Amino acid sequence: SQQGEEDPQALSIQEGENATMNCSYKTSINNLQWYRQNSGRGLVHLILIRSNEREKHSGRLRVTLDTSKKSSSLLITASRAADTASYFCFTNAGKSTFGDGTTLTVKP
């Protein structure tokens, strides 16, 4: 299976709620990045976390990284309808690989 697997594949929440997405990967990494993609559009870089970091914040985003479990999570707090998009994790260890993505729908 592909390195970088997100769960859940689809997530639907109400505006104001928090959304948590998880990503697992298989090999050692230098860093892990999270991207957002609106339907049919290009990628927007959200946040990068290095292999020696455990947690990182950017606005309403919080990313954690557990290298022992080879997993990362992306938390979006106080979600908004504009957060509706697909979210992908991306690892860059030898082979640049995207996860399958989580499609987030935030209902107003």
Added chain:
Amino acid sequence: GAVVSQHPSRVICKSGTSVKIECRSLDFQATTMFWYRQFPKQSLMLMATSNEGSKATYEQGVEKDKFLINHASLTLSTLTVTSAHPEDSSFYICSAPQGQGVNTQYFGPGTRLTVL
């Protein structure tokens, strides 16, 4: 931050024709660029690694004779879809890494290819 552009953003062509997609790093040099393909409602799949001055490295299952890659300079890589067929219709995205150590990838805006 660094900028990567792609041209064209959208192309419609007839079956059997060839289509060239350009990927440029606008304010930095990239000895390596990556090409991805994304089918509807699916994730991005790495197709090939474009190497300046040498042959591209293709991922398993990607036909090198069908998807020609040329990394002509430190700021330009091109992907040519030869003898395109409807099943080649997809969203093609390139990326280029910048920076030492952290190695952040900068992605182009993508090219939507529709083959009739």
